Amino acid sequence: MKIDILTLFPEMFTIFDHSIIGRAKENKILDINTLNIRDYTLNKHKKVDDYPYGGGAGMLMAPQPIVSSIQKAREDNKGKVIFLGPRGKTFNQEIANELSKEEELIILCGHYEGIDERVYKYIDLEYSMGDFVLTGGEMAAIPFIDSICRLIPGVLAKDESFQDESFYNGLLEYPQYTRPPVFEGDEVPEVLISGHHEKIRLWRKKQSLLITKAKRPDLFEKYELSKEDKKILYNFKK
Structure with a gap:
């Protein structure tokens, strides 16, 4: 460009x-x-x-x-x-x-x-x-x-660098953690060190939905919930 x-x-x-x-x-x-x-x-x-x-x-x-x-x-x-x-x-x-x-x-x-x-x-x-x-x-x-x-192909090292970021897909980004696994008594969520990629994906999606709903209800109202999103939110309420 x-x-x-x-x-x-x-x-x-x-x-x-x-x-x-x-x-x-x-x-x-x-x-x-x-x-x-x-x-x-x-x-x-x-x-x-x-x-x-x-x-x-x-x-x-x-x-x-x-x-x-x-x-x-x-x-x-x-x-x-x-x-x-x-x-x-x-x-x-x-x-x-x-x-x-x-x-x-x-x-x-x-x-x-x-x-x-x-x-x-x-x-x-x-x-x-x-x-x-x-x-x-x-x-x-x-x-x-x-x-x-930063959205132009090749500018960032990987497309994933911006696809999961806040606002890209209409939601705020999920919480992220790095080493050490325990800092001042706070532990990294167990699912993130489980190695189970599908569970990690679903956890991150749930966190994005909940954080957006709580912190930016204006964005949440505009976001079109998928069937999976609705299921995640339904299970959270139970």
């Missing part, structure tokens, strides 16, 4: 040169680039913002530098232009799954009090990371991009 990030702070994205994403870049699975919006302004002082018409607090990102940087990115990237802003649909795992199938994406990071309204006609999709305020779009873009990239 090729991703171009339009930002005022390209240095913030050196985080993608490390760990799993960095390895995927080295292996040519991912191509993540940054374009500094400030490089495309026609203002001789390199300004990219101005006061909003009608007054109000703060500064607004001007349209020309943003549009010019989008046009530059589109010379080599035909993907959808995505803006991370408050009007967008709340981002979730389902959206990450869909976007991971794209071959190219362009991510626009906003700043200050937002972007000039006239930029929106150049934007294909808008997503919100939640109902809270960040100091800039870069802060939102990092988890947004990471959550998409």
Whole structure:
């Protein structure tokens, strides 16, 4: 996948040169680039913002530098232009799954009090990371991009690395344990050291169902129970 990030702070994205994403870049699975919006302004002082018409607090990102940087990115990237802003649909795992199938994406990071309204006609999709305020779009873009990239085949060592994770299948992940078998008096559940793979699978499924129901009832209500799920929950109540 090729991703171009339009930002005022390209240095913030050196985080993608490390760990799993960095390895995927080295292996040519991912191509993540940054374009500094400030490089495309026609203002001789390199300004990219101005006061909003009608007054109000703060500064607004001007349209020309943003549009010019989008046009530059589109010379080599035909993907959808995505803006991370408050009007967008709340981002979730389902959206990450869909976007991971794209071959190219362009991510626009906003700043200050937002972007000039006239930029929106150049934007294909808008997503919100939640109902809270960040100091800039870069802060939102990092988890947004990471959550998409880790779903691309070959980025993680094994597909199982994300298929059992929280939210991937609509449920929270089951509890996990490692050595030692006893820590401060707490023992690892016996089933996990039994070596019985089917019993382990059923135990993990039951735990995922119960934890999701207790901790995130909103997710549980959306989850479509299978016959096996219903049987597991029925046996738990008995």
